[in-house]
Amino acid sequence: MTTTWTSVIIILIASILYERIISKVAKLTTTVYLHRSLTHFSFKLKRPAEMIFRVSCWLLLGSIPREFAAVHRKHHKYTDIEGDPHSPFVNGYWSVLLGNIFLYQSEAKKIDLNYWGKGVPTYDWLDKHSNLGLLSGFILVCVVFGVFGWLLSLGFFIGVLFGAGAHLLLGLDYLLATGLVNSHCHKRGYKTYKDADAYNNRFIAFLTCGEGLHNNHHKYQSSPRLRTGERWFELDEGWLLIKFLDRIGQIESKGPEWPS
Ligand SMILES: [Zn+2]
Numbered sequence: 642m643t644t645t646w647t648s649v650i651i652i653l654i655a656s657i658l659y660e661r662i663i664s665k666v667a668k669l670t671t672t673v674y675l676h677r678s679l680t681h682f683s684f685k686l687k688r689p690a691e692m693i694f695r696v697s698c699w700l701l702l703g704s705i706p707r708e709f710a711a712v713h714r715k716h717h718k719y720t721d722i723e724g725d726p727h728s729p730f731v732n733g734y735w736s737v738l739l740g741n742i743f744l745y746q747s748e749a750k751k752i753d754l755n756y757w758g759k760g761v762p763t764y765d766w767l768d769k770h771s772n773l774g775l776l777s778g779f780i781l782v783c784v785v786f787g788v789f790g791w792l793l794s795l796g797f798f799i800g801v802l803f804g805a806g807a808h809l810l811l812g813l814d815y816l817l818a819t820g821l822v823n824s825h826c827h828k829r830g831y832k833t834y835k836d837a838d839a840y841n842n843r844f845i846a847f848l849t850c851g852e853g854l855h856n857n858h859h860k861y862q863s864s865p866r867l868r869t870g871e872r873w874f875e876l877d878e879g880w881l882l883i884k885f886l887d888r889i890g891q892i893e894s895k896g897p898e899w900p901s
């Protein structure tokens with residue numbers, strides 16, 4: 642009996658750790674790769690780093706880079722006015738907070754990708770099979786946890802339940818975090834730049850690897866660093882990763898707003 646409970650505690654801790662770590666990976670993939678590099682051309686990644694992010698994007702997010710860039714660029718062009726794909730002022734606070742994904746999907750279906758997605762690479766096979774990516778990620782986690790459950794003598798199926806639960810929680814965590822940026826950061830927080838849209842929110846920045854520094858981002862859209870200026874209290878984990886990628890030689894070129 643004691644052994645069984647020990648095994649349950651071990652697999653529970655493993656599933657919580659999995660969710661916490663992969664949540665960071667998913668959010669860093671979004672902010673560093675999809676947002677800062679591909680959408681705003683803040684910098685260009687070298688092929689090895691780009692492919693790692695692309696696979697992470699395929700397995701964890703199911704996002705098509707060109708679509709992401711197109712919808713997001715439209716958000717910058719029509720911020721909080723008619724035409725913004727996801728604005729708390731146009732669609733309502735709760736609709737964006739809880740339904741951001743549906744607003745995104747509805748815009749992605751009709752947006753002109755040639756115009757709004759200009760310059761963003763297409764990955765034919767991966768782009769066409771984005772749902773297969775999400776499903777593969779889910780199955781992979783279930784199998785790994787299933788084997789782990791079997792090794793702990795809990796059984797394969799119990800292991801799968803822990804893996805599936807952690808992965809679904811990861812999805813909810815991610816959707817809520819992106820919903821918070823697109824809703825709350827357009828309504829509440831502090832403005833470092835009074836002449837720019839949106840607000841900074843340190844707690845949301847902590848949850849989203851820097852994306853919550855949204856007023857800074859709306860002011861300097863092509864900056865790879867969302868913690869603009871030397872404000873120690875603004876945490877931007879995305880920028881920390883970009884600096885690391887630069888140090889290991891994975892940045893091919895730097896945009897004009899790269900900090901000197
Ligand atoms: Zn915004």
Ligand SMILES: [Zn+2]
Nearest residue numbers: 713717858862
């Ligand atoms: Zn942006």
